[in-house]
Amino acid sequence: MVTTMTESPTTPAEPPQPVPPVDGPAIRPTVPPPARAIPEEGAAAAGSIEVTGLNVFYGAFQAIRDISLTIRPNAVTAIIGPSGCGKSTFLRTLNRMHELTPTARVEGSIRLDGTDIMAPDVDPVQLRRVVGMVFQRPNPFPTMSIQDNVVAGLRLTGRHSQAELDEVTERSLRRAALWDEVKDKLKANGTSLSGGQQQRLCIARALAVDPEVILMDEPASALDPVATLRIEQLMAELRQSYTIVIVTHNMQQAARVSDETAFFTMGEERAGYLVETGRTIDIFTNPKNQLTEDYVSGRFG
Amino acid sequence: MAVIAPTIKPAIATRLLRSRSDRRRAVFDRTMRTIALLAALVCVVPLGAVILFVAINGAPALNLDLLTKAPKALGTGGGAASAILGSLQMIPLAALMAIPIGIAAAIYVAEFSGTRSARIVRFAADVLVGIPSILIGIFVFTMLVLPFHQFNAFAGSVALALLMIPVIMRTSEEILRLVPGSLREASLALGIPMWRTVLSVVLRTGLGGILTGVMLAVARAFGETAPLLFTALGSRLVNVGNFSKPMDSLPLFVYTNARAPFTVLNQQAWGAALLLLLIVLTINIAVRARSFRRNVS
Numbered sequence: 357m358v359t360t361m362t363e364s365p366t367t368p369a370e371p372p373q374p375v376p377p378v379d380g381p382a383i384r385p386t387v388p389p390p391a392r393a394i395p396e397e398g399a400a401a402a403g404s405i406e407v408t409g410l411n412v413f414y415g416a417f418q419a420i421r422d423i424s425l426t427i428r429p430n431a432v433t434a435i436i437g438p439s440g441c442g443k444s445t446f447l448r449t450l451n452r453m454h455e456l457t458p459t460a461r462v463e464g465s466i467r468l469d470g471t472d473i474m475a476p477d478v479d480p481v482q483l484r485r486v487v488g489m490v491f492q493r494p495n496p497f498p499t500m501s502i503q504d505n506v507v508a509g510l511r512l513t514g515r516h517s518q519a520e521l522d523e524v525t526e527r528s529l530r531r532a533a534l535w536d537e538v539k540d541k542l543k544a545n546g547t548s549l550s551g552g553q554q555q556r557l558c559i560a561r562a563l564a565v566d567p568e569v570i571l572m573d574e575p576a577s578a579l580d581p582v583a584t585l586r587i588e589q590l591m592a593e594l595r596q597s598y599t600i601v602i603v604t605h606n607m608q609q610a611a612r613v614s615d616e617t618a619f620f621t622m623g624e625e626r627a628g629y630l631v632e633t634g635r636t637i638d639i640f641t642n643p644k645n646q647l648t649e650d651y652v653s654g655r656f657g
Numbered sequence: 658m659a660v661i662a663p664t665i666k667p668a669i670a671t672r673l674l675r676s677r678s679d680r681r682r683a684v685f686d687r688t689m690r691t692i693a694l695l696a697a698l699v700c701v702v703p704l705g706a707v708i709l710f711v712a713i714n715g716a717p718a719l720n721l722d723l724l725t726k727a728p729k730a731l732g733t734g735g736g737a738a739s740a741i742l743g744s745l746q747m748i749p750l751a752a753l754m755a756i757p758i759g760i761a762a763a764i765y766v767a768e769f770s771g772t773r774s775a776r777i778v779r780f781a782a783d784v785l786v787g788i789p790s791i792l793i794g795i796f797v798f799t800m801l802v803l804p805f806h807q808f809n810a811f812a813g814s815v816a817l818a819l820l821m822i823p824v825i826m827r828t829s830e831e832i833l834r835l836v837p838g839s840l841r842e843a844s845l846a847l848g849i850p851m852w853r854t855v856l857s858v859v860l861r862t863g864l865g866g867i868l869t870g871v872m873l874a875v876a877r878a879f880g881e882t883a884p885l886l887f888t889a890l891g892s893r894l895v896n897v898g899n900f901s902k903p904m905d906s907l908p909l910f911v912y913t914n915a916r917a918p919f920t921v922l923n924q925q926a927w928g929a930a931l932l933l934l935l936i937v938l939t940i941n942i943a944v945r946a947r948s949f950r951r952n953v954s
Contacts, residue, residue: 485848495839509847
C-alpha cells in the first residue's frame with residue numbers, strides 16, 4: 357500500500373533543490389537497488405517531508421504544539437533545542453515510532469513525498485523501511501554476528517539468497533564507512549566492536565533496507581570525539597543519497613553537519629514548539645528570533 | 658575568621674581510647690554475629706545432611722540391577738526400570754505441553770498485554786506456584802481420571818505440566834523484561850514486524866535465561882509425587898508408550914517401596930531416592946553454573 361505515496365501529486369512539494377557539489381565518491385551504487393515500493397522520481401525529489409500543524413500528546417500532556425516544518429530531501433536537517441522540548445518526540449513521529457508509547461497521540465499531518473504517513477492505509481512497518489532510524493546508544497543485536505546485524509532487516513522480513521545478503525552486507529558496510537575495519541570478521545559478534553564502530557554498524561543496518569530518510573537521535577552523544585567525527589563525516593557523505601534528520605544537543609555539531617536547522621523550545625506547560633527554521637548558516641549567524649539568538653550564543657539552554 | 662578555642666578538648670590520644678561503652682558494643686557485636694552465623698549454618702546443614710544421608714543409604718542399592726531390571730514379585734529383587742522409564746516418558750510429555758504454553762504466556766504478558774492484565778496473569782501464576790501440588794493432582798483426577806474410570810499416565814503428564822507452566826511463565830517473563838527496549842526499537846525501526854521482532858530478537862536474546870526456567874521446572878517435575886498419586890498412580894509393570902494406563906515414576910517408586918514390608922524393596926527405595934537426588938542436583942547445578950558464568954562474564 358505504500359505505492360500510494362507516489363499518487364498525491366496535488367500536494368505542493370518543495371521545488372527540487374540543486375544538489376550540493378559532490379566532493380567524495382558517489383555513494384549510491386550504479387546497479388539499481390532491489391525493487392521497492394517507492395520508485396524514485398529523480399534523486400533530489402525523493403524523501404521530502406512536509407509537517408503541518410503537528411501536535412503530539414502523551415495522555416493529557418502535550419509534548420509538541422503546532423509544529424509546521426519542511427524537511428528538504430538530500431540534505432541534513434538538524435533539530436536543536438533545550439532538553440525536553442520535544443526534539444526526540446518529533447523525530448519519532450516521522451516514522452511512527454511514537455506509536456510504541458501506548459498513550460501517545462498525534463494530530464496534524466506529516467507528508468512524505470506528498471503521502472500522509474498517518475493515513476490508515478499506511479502500514480507503520482512499511483513506513484519504517486522507507487524512514488529508517490539510528491538511536492542515541494549503539495544497539496546492535498547481541499545475539500547476531502556483524503553480518504547478521506547488517507542484514508537483519510532483510511533476513512527477518514523475507515527470503516533472500518546468500519549472494520544477495522553478501523552483496524547488501526558489503527554495500528551497506530562500505531556506505532557506513534565500516535567495511536575496511538570489519539571485512540575480515542563478519543562472523544564476529546556485533547557487540548565485540550567499539551562504541552563508534554557499533555554505531556556505524558547500526559547505520560549500516562539501517563542503510564541495508566534501502567531507506568529514503570534516515571532519522572538520527574543524538575547518534576554521537578554516547579561516543580568519544582574521534583568516533584563522533586567519523587559519524588559526522590559519514591553524515592556528510594550520506595546526505596548525497598538520503599534525507600537526514602538529526603536531533604542533537606551539540607550546537608557545534610549541528611553547525612558542522614547540517615544544511616538546515618530547526619530550533620525548538622518549550623512554551624507554557626512544557627509543550628515544545630518550533631521557534632525558527634532556516635539555513636544553518638542563517639540560524640547560527642543571523643537568527644531572526646531573540647530566543648534563537650540566545651540559544652545559539654549559549655545564553656540559554 | 659572566628660577562632661574556636663581548642664583548649665577545652667582533651668588530647669587526641671585520650672579521645673581515641675576505647676571507652677567502657679565501646680567495649681560493651683564490641684561484645685554485643687560479636688554475639689550477634691555468631692548468632693547470625695549459626696542461623697546461616699542451619700540453612701546450609703540440612704542440604705548437606707540430606708545428601709549425605711541419602712548417599713550413604715542409597716549407594717549400596719544404586720546398581721545396574723536397579724537401573725535396568727523391572728520390579729519383580731513382592732520382595733524378591735528386581736529394579737526400578739518401570740519408574741525410570743515412567744519418569745522419562747511423563748516428564749517430556751509434560752514439558753512438551755508446558756513449554757509452549759509457559760513461553761507464549763510470558764510473551765503475552767511481557768510484550769503485548771497492558772499493565773493491568775499483566776498484573777492479573779502474573780498474580781495468577783504466582784498463586785498457582787504456591788498451590789499445594791496435591792490439589793493439582795485432585796483437580797486433574799476429577800478431569801481426566803474419573804471420566805475414564807482409569808488411572809492413566811496422560812493425566813500424570815497433565816498434572817506435571819500444570820505445575821511447570823507457572824514456573825516457566827514467570828522465569829521467562831522476568832527474562833523477557835530484562836531484554837533492553839532499545840533492541841525492540843532497533844528491530845521495529847528496521848521495518849521488522851512485531852511478531853518477528855519478538856521471535857527473532859527478543860526471544861533469541863533471552864533464550865539462555867528461558868532455558869534456565871525450563872530446566873528448573875523439569876527438575877521440579879522430576880521430584881513431584883503428590884500430583885501423580887491420583888493420576889498416573891504408579892505401577893509395578895514397565896509401561897512404555899501406553900499413556901492410557903497407569904505408569905510408575907521415580908518418586909512414586911520411592912514412596913511405595915519405602916512403605917513396603919520387605920528389606921529388599923526398602924533398599925531399592927533408597928537407591929531410587931539417590932538416583933532422583935542425583936538427577937535433580939545435576940540439573941540444578943548445571944543451570945546455576947550456567948547463569949553464574951553469564952553473570953561473571
